[in-house]
Amino acid sequence: MQKLFDLYRSWCGADPMGVEPVAAAGSNRKYYRLTAEDGTSVIGVIGTSRDEDHAFIYLSGHFRKRQLPVPRIFAVADDELRYLQEDLGRVSLFGAISGGRDAGGRYNRKERQLLINTIRELPDIQIRGARGLDWSNCYPQPEFNEDSVLFDLNYFKYCFLKPTELDFHELKLEANFRLFAKDLVAEKADSFMYRDFQARNVMLDAAGHPYFIDYQGGRKGPYYYDLASFLWQASAKYPYKLRRELVYEYYNSLKNYTEVPSVRHFVERLSLFVLFRTLQVLGAYGFRGYFERKKHFLDSIPAAMQNLRELLKLNVFTYPYLLDVLKRLTELPQFANIEEPALTRADGFKVSDSNVYSAHPSDGPATFSKYDNKGPLVVKVFSFSFHKGIPEDESGNGGGYVFDCRGTHNPGRYEPYKKLTGLDEPVIRFLEDDGEILTFLESVYKLADVHVRRYIQRGFTSLMFSFGCTGGQHRSVYAAQHLAEHINDKFGVEVRVVHREQNINKILEAKRTEVK
Template identity: 75%
Template sequence: MQAVPSPIFGDSIRNKGMEKLLALYKRWRGSEPAGVEKLEGAGSNRAYYRLTDEDGEPVIGVIGTSRDENHAFVYLARHFEKRRLPVPHVLAVSEDETRYLQTDLGERSLFEAVRGGREAGGRYNLAEQELLRRTIRELPNIQLRGARGLDFSNCYPQPEFDQRGVLFDLNYFKYCFLKATELDFHELKLEANFRMFAKDLTSEKMDAFLYRDFQARNVMLDKEGKPYFIDFQGGRKGPFYYDLASFLWQASAKYSFKLRRELVFEYYQSLKNYTEVPSKRHFVNRLSLFVLFRTLQVLGAYGFRGYFERKKHFVDSIPPAIQNLRDLLALGEDVFPYPYMMSMLERLTRLPQFAHIERPAANRSDGFRTAEKDIYKANPMDGPATFSKYDGKGPLVVRVFSFSYRKGIPEDTSGNGGGYVFDCRSTHNPGRYEPYKKITGLDEPVIRFLEDDGEILDFLKPVYRLADHHVERYMQRGFTDLMFCFGCTGGQHRSVYCAQHLAEHLNEKYGIEVHITHREQGIRQTLNAR
């Protein structure tokens, strides 16, 4: 977005709060900002601005109406930075703590980065899945390492996750959502089950940092896709299950069961790096309790924002949240020993206004990941058996082609005799279907078709293993050229997808220069060495 030049500040920013923010910037920077840009509002009453200097260097200015909330953010950000966690750096704070400046982490949030998968009904492509994995692996870092030495008395609005807070949220669900549906229920019986539920949720005391608002909008990504965390001012001491449930069971994200299960496993494995973990069975049972709690909590919010404030986005979020609730009810009373509450929720999901929502097709994107390992370094003791006139010249450049068999295999121009040619025609062809006939394997609808079908992923697994081994050996020996070709019927869909993905994989994993040629599409691209 473009910053607004300072001459047009005018009446729109001459309010007292803005004047004080500009004064804070001037005191910190030594001059007034050259540009001011108001950013889209979040869920709180804080206002965000991007302030830029004459060189275009931006910082984020924040005006908050709650001193205590601002104090919590500033304290937590500074504490987390000392722990070397990926959070924004606080640059300056006003004396009354109603305004502060922080580093600008850019405009690319995880929410925007995975928009395609969300809009495709939960069919996330491999790149989107990898961003989700990176984020979920980083979560235990801020929860466990971030909690060490943290003075929770600085947290807002309360220092710890407790029964009183749980009951507040459950009653929020009751009054703002349940009563609005006009479902008949016995309030005293439900209240008794609520108290049992709250007791169970708080039965395991933990010294972890509970982020509380851990969602894709609050994760920013740098150019390499590394996640940075923002808007953690509502955090407190509490169980780590809450944030995992909050992130993975967000109704609008529409994660498939398979993808959720994989991300839970990623989190569980990452958690082992920071603390002693419970058994998988215990972990899953505890997580299920928090998923149910979080589902009721968000339904309360959707009810208030949708039914009472009449905001369409929140009304639209209710059906997928009800579907999440249906899935949870299927786990039974062994997991949720609250008979009256569960029977009431069962009746709730069968109300006419919550007609059955079709579950998105399972995401079959298994992915194809190779183990990270150091490349074996050639040893002089290898002797003449590995020597050729091409040894030691380097660096390696890989050429990757897609082509149509109707027009022949691409010519090798290196003089080295070529490399590999792979026939993609055994896999499901999107070109048979009218919606895909005029687009290619570089276009998102084709990518989703191929990855959802899954055949292309199974086809590429051994190709990746073979290519990795060959590239590593060529790098060891200082070879300069290697060629991979993928052919299909028209050189438009399957071969283009395979060539592009192998090229990006080799460039990302080994940092080598890769030249991509989609011959029949007239497309050439160079991925530079890193």
């Protein structure tokens, strides 16, 4: 510790006024926040491996030259076992999205945006960061290859699989490991493989922009690995829809930096790395948890096993003995009682559950409306003048949608149309030639379709739409009439149209139709 203070003094010219330990999850390095008299701070690092420290220091300098968002290195000891780096604050991506994680993977809009911002930046460090990089500085090896894959697979075998005492044929498993390793390195890779890309290793500035840390294990390798590492992080509990969205955000961002394969090929390759990363993670959890007895890693094993269980359902891998061993592993008593989430095939690529209204433990017991299963649905569509008030809902439900048409071009301002309504051909032609009302109705149709379909599913009997304009004569009449016809044509339900200010009432009869 004294040598770290000496380094700080030689850089700053004074001793730090404050020293605060900074937690490190799986690293053997020790971190301290060193604060100066003026309140500014840096992170002091005490390492245990010169080669590992050298890799981080070299990579940080290289990435800074390429203007990538990584910490600056301010001072380095002669033996490189201690160094001072920029303090990027206290807010990590892992902490910023803790609400969604604690809610079982129900991330809100702000949390999702932070994830999107981060995944869009990943190709920048992978592709631009690789340019001009001297791979010989990487630790513990310069390149992802078959040997490194087999090392990690055997790490899984010895540190996780064997401690479970599951019976398996070691030579058969080794043969499948070799096939798996050969497939993983089959494509040429010229990008920087971060290797430990996860939410804990992303810091956020005040504006929410991501900065990357802890890339000292990086090397030349395939970009699929980091995407798998990030999105299938066991404890993150990313739901399949969010995973899929982030995969495509990454894919589209990657196009800005390099030539990319087809989506189909990309997804097939990614699935291999997801399986590999899952086994690698289990190996790390086994070593850190079973042997080093670190609670964080023991607590993470159930979520990683659930990831594995979901992967095996994909049925896309061609390593029969390995898959047999993994299937039997997931069925062991110590892993068999893990609750499956509502979306049971969260593979990140395919729709996994046709019931989009599956319950979630955070929701509590389900409740039902007294109007459920009363059907059939009758839709009421009104046109009205805002000067005379919004139409009342006689069903007792309090009304439904109210749309304001006054933002569209008003034919009532022109003499030829003043005595006509939105049902008359000249007004219809005026509105449709102008086009504003058509754009307006496109959005209305999207809202209405979802609502009508859901009400039919639940057996609700009443739904109301109202369109208002200045006089209730032109725009609102046109919009109400067209929505009524749209719903009747698409869903076949009875629609009652009321043009209130025109004293016009129409019923569009229910009919048998195939929902379009």
